[in-house]
């Protein structure tokens with residue numbers, strides 16, 4: 001998995017989803033070769049208002065080790081659908097505006 005930290009987010013009307021455009025050239029975390037675009041995956045994220053947005057994430061192919069790496073913007077958290085800052089706020093108590101239900105937040109605390 002690649003975590004993008006410098007990127008732009010553009011809404012693509014034809015795909016009805018937001019596209020993440022990485023400003024950096026991602027390289028393979030396993031062998032360091034430059035990755036190239038392979039295909040995209042749809043994934044949703046939920047913000048602090050509880051609004052669901054769909055994103056098109058790139059899967060990148062490594063010409064060295066032939067692996068596929070999903071490119072995730074840093075506001076998303078692997079395997080979670082709430083934005084990373086909401087999960088952090090709910091876990092460290094710095095925010096009480098998380099739209100997730102109590103059972104979801106309890107699960108995050110257990111996973112920690």
Ligand SMILES: [Zn+2]
Pocket residue numbers: 028029030031032033062063064065066067
């Ligand atoms: Zn590689």
